[in-house]
Amino acid sequence: ETGVTQSPTHLIKTRGQQVTLRCSSQSGHNTVSWYQQALGQGPQFIFQYYREEENGRGNFPPRFSGLQFPNYSSELNVNALELDDSALYLCASSPPQGYNEQFFGPGTRLTVL
Amino acid sequence: TQLLEQSPQFLSIQEGENLTVYCNSSSVFSSLQWYRQEPGEGPVLLVTVVTGGEVKKLKRLTFQFGDARKDSSLHITAAQPGDTGLYLCAGARTGGTSYGKLTFGQGTILTVHP
Numbered sequence: 001e002t003g004v005t006q007s008p009t010h011l012i013k014t015r016g017q018q019v020t021l022r023c024s025s026q027s028g029h030n031t032v033s034w035y036q037q038a039l040g041q042g043p044q045f046i047f048q049y050y051r052e053e054e055n056g057r058g059n060f061p062p063r064f065s066g067l068q069f070p071n072y073s074s075e076l077n078v079n080a081l082e083l084d085d086s087a088l089y090l091c092a093s094s095p096p097q098g099y100n101e102q103f104f105g106p107g108t109r110l111t112v113l
Numbered sequence: 114t115q116l117l118e119q120s121p122q123f124l125s126i127q128e129g130e131n132l133t134v135y136c137n138s139s140s141v142f143s144s145l146q147w148y149r150q151e152p153g154e155g156p157v158l159l160v161t162v163v164t165g166g167e168v169k170k171l172k173r174l175t176f177q178f179g180d181a182r183k184d185s186s187l188h189i190t191a192a193q194p195g196d197t198g199l200y201l202c203a204g205a206r207t208g209g210t211s212y213g214k215l216t217f218g219q220g221t222i223l224t225v226h227p
Contacts, residue, residue, distance in 0.1 A: 004155070035215075045215060056214050101161050106154050107154070
């Protein structure tokens with residue numbers, strides 16, 4: 001059984017640029033959530049996708065957007081990058097039933113210069 | 114606003130010692146999860162607790178969910194250097210705009226010295 005995978009592993013961008021991060025959910029999981037983790041802090045919820053629609057959003061501006069595809073994989077897009085967007089971006093997938101258990105990928109480390 | 118407060122933030126102990134990490138909130142959670150995260154990697158799920166008062170054991174790790182489902186603790190017996198890492202608690206609530214969202218504590222960095 002393949003776990004959650006994310007790409008790329010690392011990314012360096014400059015202020016104002018746009019970035020797309022990708023996530024493949026664990027086999028059998030139909031829900032994908034995205035989190036931002038700044039250095040030394042716990043992850044912060046960005047949004048969740050279920051059945052290709054956004055199903056809950058945290059306190060992040062509209063320049064953070066996402067997509068989910070029919071195979072349950074997902075993308076996180078960030079426009080007009082700011083220095084504070086530098087963080088580890090984590091994707092987590094959840095099975096159809098359960099207690100909202102979420103299984104995380106290794107993350108994408110984004111650095112904005 | 115930090116809905117989940119973890120303590121202590123840092124813990125440095127010798128191999129063989131016992132330790133407890135606490136996770137407290139004023140909010141009720143439908144479930145609470147504990148994760149362990151190593152540098153540069155994603156959090157790895159250790160356990161999910163659902164019922165108030167529930168106790169779960171995973172080898173030398175004991176997890177407890179408070180009766181009111183507002184707090185939790187993680188106790189490690191006879192810590193080993195391999196236990197070193199960032200321990201995170203995360204609460205989930207059902208219904209409304211909270212559904213699907215995990216609220217994380219700020220984490221406890223544990224270092225176990227040989």
